[in-house]
Amino acid sequence: DAEITQSPRHKITETGRQVTLACHQTWNHNNMFWYRQDLGHGLRLIHYSYGVHDTNKGEVSDGYSVSRSNTEDLPLTLESAASSQTSVYFCASRAGHLSAEAFFGQGTRLTVV
């Protein structure tokens, strides 16, 4: 079955380190998204991509970057991790703009100490 997977599921890192969270989907979806979820804020959009080599900033993009070199993967990089980036991160994919259903991964819990 097609799926969307995130790795790692849990990570602890130190302040100032570069961290990359992986997201891989096997549906051949064009649209991919990264969200973070914190208590009291719900899910907030970090970055999104509508296709290979396309990336766009969401509402909370400062300190994060993404790259889309193929259809299947959208890795999220924290250039210099900060304690404020401790959160649960969710990746999602959708076939295209007209598609109703987005599929979410299981999440990555990141702790920055």
Added chain:
Amino acid sequence: DAKTTQPNSMESNEEEPVHLPCNHSTISGTDYIHWYRQLPSQGPEYVIHGLTSNVNNRMASLAIAEDRKSSTLILHRATLRDAAVYYCILRDSHYGGSQGNLIFGKGTKLSVKP
């Protein structure tokens, strides 16, 4: 900014119907109404969506007011597994670009009592 208003929490008894309300008084003509839910420790999952007419699927029903300023997600028989946060989201599927992205509010936390 979230364009929908939902109650923070609701309670239901197992095997009874649940009606989850959502107000969206500023909805535009091309906004679809989407519902997602998030079970504990999981990513959100799609539930249902609609534009003007009521919709049914295996998970739920969506009742949309005639003026489209409100909608109700209906779970016909709540189970313990339906305990989750339910998000009502407006999404403009007519155009490409950021208007079509899913923007989550805080949703309604549904508790189901045995």
